[in-house]
Amino acid sequence: MKLSKYFSKAALLAGSVLFSATLHAADTIKVGVLHSLSGTMAISETTLKDTVLMMVEEQNKKGGLLGKKLEPVVVDPASNWPLFAEKTRELLTQDEVDVIFGCWTSVSRKSVLPVIEELNGLLFYPVQYEGEESSKNVFYTGAAPNQQAIPAVDYLMNDLEVERWVLAGTDYVYPRTTNKILEAYLVAKGVDEKDIMINYTPFGHSDWQSIVSEIKKFGSAGKKTAVVSTINGDANVPFYKELGNQGISAEDIPVVAFSVGEEELSGLDTKPLVGHLAAWNYFQSVESDENEAFIAQWKAFIGDDERVTNDPMEATYIGFNMWVKAVEKAGTTDVDAVEQAMIGISTPNLTGGVATMNKAHHLSKPVLIGEIQEDGQFEVVWETDGLVDGDAWSDFLPGSKDIIADWTAPINCGNYNTVTKTCSGQNM
Amino acid sequence: MTGRFNQAIETARCTGRWQALLLCMALLLLPYSVWAADLDSALAALAGASLSKVPAILEEVEAVGGEAAVPAFTAMLEGDLYYRRSDKRVVRAVRDDAGQYQLSDPLSGASLGASEKSALRKVKVSNRVRIHLRGAIARLTLSSEDPRQRLRAAQNLLERPDEDNLPLLRAAIETETDPDVVELLQTALALNLLQTSGDSEARLGAVETVAGSLQPAVRNQLQSMVQRDDDGNYGEEDAAVREAAQRALVTIDSRISFYGSLETVFFGLSLGSVLLLAALGLAITFGVMGVINMAHGELIMLGAYTTYMVQVLLPQHIEYSLFIAVPAAFVVSGLVGVLIERSVIRFLHGRPLETLLATFGISLILQQAVRTIFSPLNRQVFTPDWMSGSLQINSVFSLTYNRLYVFLFALVVFFVLQLVLNRTSLGLNVRAVSQNRSMARAIGVRADWVDALTFGLGSGIAGIAGVALSQLTNVGPNLGQAYIIDSFMVVVFGGVGNLWGTLVGALSLGVVNKFLEPVTGAVLAKILVLVFIILFIQKRPRGLFPQKGRAAE
Numbered sequence: 001m002k003l004s005k006y007f008s009k010a011a012l013l014a015g016s017v018l019f020s021a022t023l024h025a026a027d028t029i030k031v032g033v034l035h036s037l038s039g040t041m042a043i044s045e046t047t048l049k050d051t052v053l054m055m056v057e058e059q060n061k062k063g064g065l066l067g068k069k070l071e072p073v074v075v076d077p078a079s080n081w082p083l084f085a086e087k088t089r090e091l092l093t094q095d096e097v098d099v100i101f102g103c104w105t106s107v108s109r110k111s112v113l114p115v116i117e118e119l120n121g122l123l124f125y126p127v128q129y130e131g132e133e134s135s136k137n138v139f140y141t142g143a144a145p146n147q148q149a150i151p152a153v154d155y156l157m158n159d160l161e162v163e164r165w166v167l168a169g170t171d172y173v174y175p176r177t178t179n180k181i182l183e184a185y186l187v188a189k190g191v192d193e194k195d196i197m198i199n200y201t202p203f204g205h206s207d208w209q210s211i212v213s214e215i216k217k218f219g220s221a222g223k224k225t226a227v228v229s230t231i232n233g234d235a236n237v238p239f240y241k242e243l244g245n246q247g248i249s250a251e252d253i254p255v256v257a258f259s260v261g262e263e264e265l266s267g268l269d270t271k272p273l274v275g276h277l278a279a280w281n282y283f284q285s286v287e288s289d290e291n292e293a294f295i296a297q298w299k300a301f302i303g304d305d306e307r308v309t310n311d312p313m314e315a316t317y318i319g320f321n322m323w324v325k326a327v328e329k330a331g332t333t334d335v336d337a338v339e340q341a342m343i344g345i346s347t348p349n350l351t352g353g354v355a356t357m358n359k360a361h362h363l364s365k366p367v368l369i370g371e372i373q374e375d376g377q378f379e380v381v382w383e384t385d386g387l388v389d390g391d392a393w394s395d396f397l398p399g400s401k402d403i404i405a406d407w408t409a410p411i412n413c414g415n416y417n418t419v420t421k422t423c424s425g426q427n428m
Numbered sequence: 429m430t431g432r433f434n435q436a437i438e439t440a441r442c443t444g445r446w447q448a449l450l451l452c453m454a455l456l457l458l459p460y461s462v463w464a465a466d467l468d469s470a471l472a473a474l475a476g477a478s479l480s481k482v483p484a485i486l487e488e489v490e491a492v493g494g495e496a497a498v499p500a501f502t503a504m505l506e507g508d509l510y511y512r513r514s515d516k517r518v519v520r521a522v523r524d525d526a527g528q529y530q531l532s533d534p535l536s537g538a539s540l541g542a543s544e545k546s547a548l549r550k551v552k553v554s555n556r557v558r559i560h561l562r563g564a565i566a567r568l569t570l571s572s573e574d575p576r577q578r579l580r581a582a583q584n585l586l587e588r589p590d591e592d593n594l595p596l597l598r599a600a601i602e603t604e605t606d607p608d609v610v611e612l613l614q615t616a617l618a619l620n621l622l623q624t625s626g627d628s629e630a631r632l633g634a635v636e637t638v639a640g641s642l643q644p645a646v647r648n649q650l651q652s653m654v655q656r657d658d659d660g661n662y663g664e665e666d667a668a669v670r671e672a673a674q675r676a677l678v679t680i681d682s683r684i685s686f687y688g689s690l691e692t693v694f695f696g697l698s699l700g701s702v703l704l705l706a707a708l709g710l711a712i713t714f715g716v717m718g719v720i721n722m723a724h725g726e727l728i729m730l731g732a733y734t735t736y737m738v739q740v741l742l743p744q745h746i747e748y749s750l751f752i753a754v755p756a757a758f759v760v761s762g763l764v765g766v767l768i769e770r771s772v773i774r775f776l777h778g779r780p781l782e783t784l785l786a787t788f789g790i791s792l793i794l795q796q797a798v799r800t801i802f803s804p805l806n807r808q809v810f811t812p813d814w815m816s817g818s819l820q821i822n823s824v825f826s827l828t829y830n831r832l833y834v835f836l837f838a839l840v841v842f843f844v845l846q847l848v849l850n851r852t853s854l855g856l857n858v859r860a861v862s863q864n865r866s867m868a869r870a871i872g873v874r875a876d877w878v879d880a881l882t883f884g885l886g887s888g889i890a891g892i893a894g895v896a897l898s899q900l901t902n903v904g905p906n907l908g909q910a911y912i913i914d915s916f917m918v919v920v921f922g923g924v925g926n927l928w929g930t931l932v933g934a935l936s937l938g939v940v941n942k943f944l945e946p947v948t949g950a951v952l953a954k955i956l957v958l959v960f961i962i963l964f965i966q967k968r969p970r971g972l973f974p975q976k977g978r979a980a981e
Contacts, residue, residue, distance in 0.1 A: 042804055160555075171951050201950045204910060206901035207702070209695045209831065210945050217688075222648030234806055234902045241811070245818055245828040251559045269808055274507060275555050371554055374507050381479065381554050 028071035029064075029333055031056055032091040034102025034112070034123075039079025044312075045104050047263060048126060049074060051313045052101045054301040055320040065327055073097055077108070084108045085115045092119040098333035099124065099323055101316060106130060106174050113138070122335050124323065126315035128258065128280075130177035134392040134405030134414035137335070139342060139361050141319035142312060143281050144390040145181050149228070151367040152256050152279035153182060155382050156226045157189065160254065163223040164195045166215050168231055171200040175230035178258070182228060184396040195223070205235045208242040216246060219253045227255040236260055240273045250275025256369070262308035265376040273372045281351075281365040282314035283378040288352035308376070314350045315363075321347040322357060343408060353387060360405035360414075362390025467493040467535065471500055471518050474551045475511035482552065483560050490564045493535075498568050500534035505561045509534060510548040521548055525744060563588060567596060575606045582612035586619070586645055594620060615641050619649050628666040635669060639676040642683060642823045650677045687825040692942050698831040700938025701838035702900065704931060705893035706911040707918035708838075708845060711930040712886035713765075715919055716862045717879065719773055720780055722787040724915060725908025726794035727887045730764060731757035731894020732903045733798060736807045747812045750895060757891035764794075765887020769880045791908065798905045806904035815899060834896045841892060842931055848885070849927070858882045862925070921961050923971030933972055937961075 033052045035045035056070045064070055073095045077084040084103065091097045092115070099122045103109045106129050116123050116137045128143040156162040167182055169175025179198060186196060197218050199211060219225035231239055236257065243255070256277040262284050265273070284295065294317065299305055322345050327333055330341040346356040349365070356364045364387040370378025392414070393400040405414045413423035470489045477485055489497050503509045503520040510521040510529075519540055521529040529548060531540040553561075566584035569577045582600075585593055597620070601613045618634035625631055638646045653664035653673045664670045706728060713721045734757040739749045768790055776783045815833055818826040849855035857878045860868040869875045897907065922933025937957060944953035968974070 199949065202954065204902075204906075205950060206910070207699050209698065209828070210692065210942055211950065213691060213695070214946060220644035220648075222644070222652070234904065237806070237902050238900065242828070245816060245830060246826065247818055247820075249558075251555050251562070254555060269810055275558060373550075379552060379554065 028069045029066070029327075030095060030097040031070050031072050032095065032097035032100035032102070033072055033074045034077060034084065034087055034091065034100050035104065036079040036108075037074075037076040041079040041104050041108075044263065045079075047310070048101070048104070048312055048316050050302060051298075051316045052320065054298065055317065057301070058297070059320075059324060065324055066331070066333070077102075081105075081107050081111045084111045088112045088115045088121065088123075089119070092116070092121045098122070098335075099338075101126070101319065103127070104312075107172070109138075120335050122323075122338060124316070124319035126312045126319055128311070130174045131181075131392055131394055132177060132397075132400055134360050134362075134407075136339065136361075136407055136414060139319060139322075139357065140390065140392070141315040141322075141355075141363055143365060143367075144362055144392060145178055145394055146391040147281060147365050147367055147388045148258055148279050149178050149182055150185060150396075151384055151388065152258070152277075152369060153185065153228065155279075155369050156228075156254070156256060159382060160226065161224050162226040162254075163191070164218065164221065164225040165191065165197070166218060166225065166227040166253075167196065167198045168211070168215075168227055168229050169200055170203055170205075170230065170232040170235060172203070172232075175200070175232070178230050179228075181394045181396050184398075188396060201231070201235065203233065203235065205231075206238045208239050209246075212239070212242045212246050212248070215253065216248055219248070225253050227253060229255050229257040230259065231257070232259050233264075236264065240276065244272030250277075250371075260372075261310040261312075262376065262378070263310045265372065266306070266308050270372060270374055270376050274374050276372050277369055277381075278372065278378060279367065279369050280311040280378075281367060282309075282311045282349070283368055283370050283380060284309045285370070285377045286351045286368070286380065288350065290348055290352065291350040294350055318347060318349055318355045318363065322355075339407070355387075358389055359408050360390065360392040361407060362392055364389045467496060471497075471534065472516065474504075474509070474518055475516040476549065477552070479552050479554050479557065482557050486557070486560055486564060490568065495568050495572075496535060498565055499537065501561050501565050501568075503534050504551060504553060505558060505565070507550070507553060509551040509553075511551060512543070513547055513549055518551065519548075559588075563590075567593065570596060570600045571603070575609065578604070578606065578609045579612065582609050582616065586612055586616040586643060589616065589620060589623070589645070591620070591624070611641075615643060615646060619645060622649055622653070628669055631664070631666065631669045632672055635672045635676055639672075639679065642680065642687075644823065647677070647680050647684075650680070684824050687822070691825055692946075693939060694827055694831075696939030696942035697935055698835050698938070699942055700935035701835040702897065703914055703918050703938055704934035705834070705838045705841065705896050706890075707915040707922075707930050707934055708841060708927070709886040709888070709890035709893060710915045711919050711922075711927055712845075712889065713883055714916070715925045715927075715930070716858060717882055717886070718780075718862070718924075719883065720784045720787065721773075721883075721886075722784060722912065723768065723791040723794060723908075724887075724890055725910070725912035726791045727761045727765060727890035727908070728894040728897060728911055729798065729903075729905070729908040730761045730794070731891030732809070732898040732907055733802065733807070733894075734760045734891065735895045735898040736802075736809050736903055739810055746810045747814065749810075750812060750815075750899075753895045753898075754892055757895045758888040759891075761891025761894065762884040762888030765890075766880050766884040768887075769883035773883065774876065774879060791912075795905045795908070802905075804905060806902045809898040809903050811899055830899050834900065837896055841889065842927070845889065846927060854878075854881060854885075858885075917958070917961055920965065921971055923973035923975070925975050926971075926973045929971055929973035 031052065033049050035049040036042050037046055037049060053072055056072045059065060060069050073091060075087045075091060077087045088100065091100055101124045103112060103123070103125050104127050109125055109129070112123060113135060117135060121137055123138045124141055125138055126141050128148050129140065131144045165186060167179045169179055183196060183198070187193065201211065215227060254275070254277055256279055258279060260278050261280060295309055298309055299307060322342060323338070325345050325347060326338050326341040329345070330337040342357050343359055344357065346354045349355045351366055351368070353366055358364065367384045367388055368380050369382040370380050373379050392405040393403040395401055402417050402419045404416050404418055406412070406416060407414065411423070416423050467489065470485070470492045473485045473488070474482065489500070500509065508520050508522055509518065511518045518534060519531040520534040521531050521543070524530050528542045529545055531543050532538060533540060562584055566581040570581045570585070572578055572581070585597065597613055597617055601610065601617065604610050604613060615638050618637040621634040622631055625634070650673045654662065654670055654677060656662055662670055664673060709727065710721065710724050713719050713724065735749070735753040738753045738756055739746060742749060742752070772786050772790065773783060776786060811830065815830045818828040819832065820826045849858060857868070857873050860873055861875050861878045865875055901907065918934045918937060919930055921937065922929030941953055941957050944956055948956060
């Protein structure tokens with residue numbers, strides 16, 4: 001029968017495909033990539049997906065890991081926070097990946113957290129965030145507040161002698177938590193509450209006239225004033241434009257931003273931004289051998305000489321290299337073994353130093369303050385003397401002052417109260 | 429020098445006249461060239477200097493060069509000062525249209541040819557250096573010939589008081605003729621006196637001098653005089669002076685609060701004019717034709733992208749690009765509107781729900797099309813110079829040019845549209861079809877064509893709004909979404925089918941929003957306005973200016 005012939009052929013074909021697939025799977029180590037490739041966050045996250053792919057390609061050129069090739073598994077959570085949790089489950093149960101690099105916004109990380117803890121996966125999170133969290137299954141390679149916000153305020157206070165503070169942010173969890181920490185920090189430093197102005201605006205705000213005029217009035221009281229900005233995304237452009245139009249220059253009232261990097265500045269009219277500040281742990285303009293090699297590699301990989309590098313890319317680079325080292329040290333990709341091997345691992349960062357993973361799953365990082373230049377790059381005007389160790393739980397919030405995270409025996413807890421000596425679950 | 433000169437005259441007597449003249453000139457020029465060489469070498473130290481060393485070098489340059497150094501300082505302030513990597517020569521470099529850098533001498537302005545970017549290194553500048561530069565330029569240009577430059581210099585010296593500048597101020601006030609500059613200089617001197625003088629009579633006089641000034645520095649000084657410090661002592665010990673300061677402060681504060689509310693009204697009108705522009709097109713398609721067009725925001729976005737394309741195609745004419753973009757955007761968005769009407773909306777006549785769904789689908793298609801063609805990233809639309817900066821009325825009140833022009837532009841568009849609807853045959857047809865379709869057809873109006881043209885007109889106006897918005901906000905695929913809700917809000921609030929209602933509705937919503945914002949914050953102000961409109965519509969479902977008579981049926 002013709003039909004049965006077809007069927008048997010098809011079955012044979014399917015069987016061989018399945019067989020080769022399983023064989024293939026056994027031969028590779030799977031690396032999950034969980035970054036939005038569509039929706040509002042695609043602008044920022046696509047770059048990180050490409051960074052992971054570049055790192056995987058390079059590792060494979062070096063002969064892979066533990067004698068196996070690395071195989072990237074890319075999924076698209078589409079800037080949709082619940083979809084992040086679903087895609088994580090898919091990566092861990094269907095694709096059985098050994099590690100995931102992913103997430104950008106805090107809300108997406110919070111969505112992934114219960115799944116990754118339930119299924120005991122491993123997530124590398126590469127973006128600066130508000131802290132107040134430490135999970136056994138997550139490594140935070142971006143900056144904690146004490147590695148970005150606090151040193152930036154110190155710089156303004158000590159070097160620019162700022163006495164009056166505007167804390168301006170977009171209305172969501174990261175700016176609100178960061179500003180709470182900063183306000184507590186400023187008050188502890190003896191700043192009068194009257195000298196602090198806090199302002200929140202919706203996502204994508206574009207009518208900045210009255211807020212900028214308020215800042216101008218607030219800043220004309222005879223004391224040096226600065227704006228600490230956690231304004232997110234493209235709302236920054238009309239904000240800086242309005243500052244320029246109302247005649248506020250960076251010399252009068254400098255704005256230090258935590259979410260404006262090279263990527264955000266590329267393709268922007270940077271004229272009104274020149275002289276304003278940003279605090280990061282990495283700038284493309286930093287001169288070091290590692291950085292030059294990285295930039296060259298990135299431009300070659302992406303095939304575009306105009307593309308820039310930025311801080312979350314460096315965090316991805318460090319995270320990936322650390323994971324490779326930890327797997328080599330543990331001799332396996334088993335999550336528990338790698339998690340223990342990770343602590344204390346050091347790899348070079350891109351600014352000429354060494355990043356070390358601490359017991360709270362955070363990194364040690366240098367903190368740099370850069371001034372925006374007309375070409376969209378940053379000129380470093382200040383940096384911390386040495387490395388700053390990432391602190392998961394802020395020392396300046398009353399609720400988290402006594403809490404530490406330590407993922408080594410005997411504490412083994414992400415939320416350990418040093419006064420009552422109790423561990424209250426992982427993250428709450 | 430006189431010795432040398434005499435010698436030269438001696439030599440001139442001995443040799444021919446010609447040579448003597450040359451020699452004389454050379455000798456006369458000698459001191460100049462020596463001094464220019466000093467300035468050059470002082471300036472040369474900037475090449476590769478670290479930021480911490482720059483201020484010291486600048487002081488040296490200022491001391492050696494005096495006013496001659498101003499062009500170099502200005503170039504440095506504007507970020508145009510570079511040095512050649514090959515010979516460490518400090519140059520002024522400006523990017524030309526071809527992407528090359530045109531080099532010139534930072535002092536004399538003499539051309540030094542063109543160069544690649546890679547052959548240049550920038551002279552480092554930070555905020556601290558910029559402050560230093562501004563101060564230096566102010567000191568050096570206080571006796572400049574240009575009164576505007578003197579005004580800027582005096583303003584700078586007033587804002588950053590420094591005792592070392594006192595003799596400079598005194599000397600300048602002797603020769604100054606421009607009344608504005610004189611006033612600033614007097615204020616600066618009086619402030620200085622208030623801070624340093626031990627004579628209470630003199631201080632009283634100084635308070636009277638500054639009493640009418642709105643400068644923030646004046647207010648701060650007076651404030652510090654009438655306030656008690658931590659030990660309970662007043663900043664000013666003499667009671668009479670303190671009282672005068674208090675009186676001056678009250679006057680200043682009432683003037684500041686007057687200008688403050690004036691400013692808020694302007695902000696409100698400006699926000700209102702943006703709403704008006706965004707809503708005008710919708711007032712035609714939704715208000716006059718009754719089509720719920722969810723793709724209206726995307727037609728605005730197309731207008732903004734048209735502006736971008738105009739600037740990409742004519743990179744040399746950024747200054748005029750907007751004048752080309754306005755008709756271009758009208759045509760592009762209008763054509764897309766006609767296309768939408770002909771291909772989709774005319775088949776859904778009288779079925780609002782289906783129209784809503786279909787146009788919502790079109791809006792998604794247009795967004796994705798733009799994403800595919802232009803990338804999901806925001807596009808950079810330049811602001812022409814004449815739209816940057818602000819119109820300074822006094823030191824507490826200024827109007828930003830971009831908002832001012834957008835406001836005027838919105839009014840112009842509104843009145844032109846009124847003219848079109850009320851004074852042209854197209855307008856007559858549009859009104860006829862919208863009031864009674866079958867009657868209009870019965871007397872020979874081609875209702876189908878009128879529908880298409882009306883929809884095209886409304887869409888074209890949306891495109892024009894996009895040109896204006898490209899100057900105020902980000903140009904990206906999501907631009908339209910941000911304005912669609914506001915547009916519907918304005919049209920419904922103002923009264924469907926009434927352009928005057930749209931005008932009053934847009935401006936009043938803008939002003940209300942801006943008066944709420946300082947009290948409640950931007951987020952809550954938006955919510956409150958929305959709640960207000962919901963309540964208002966409950967009470968008057970047909971909006972501010974309802975249509976009356978049979979047309980309203």
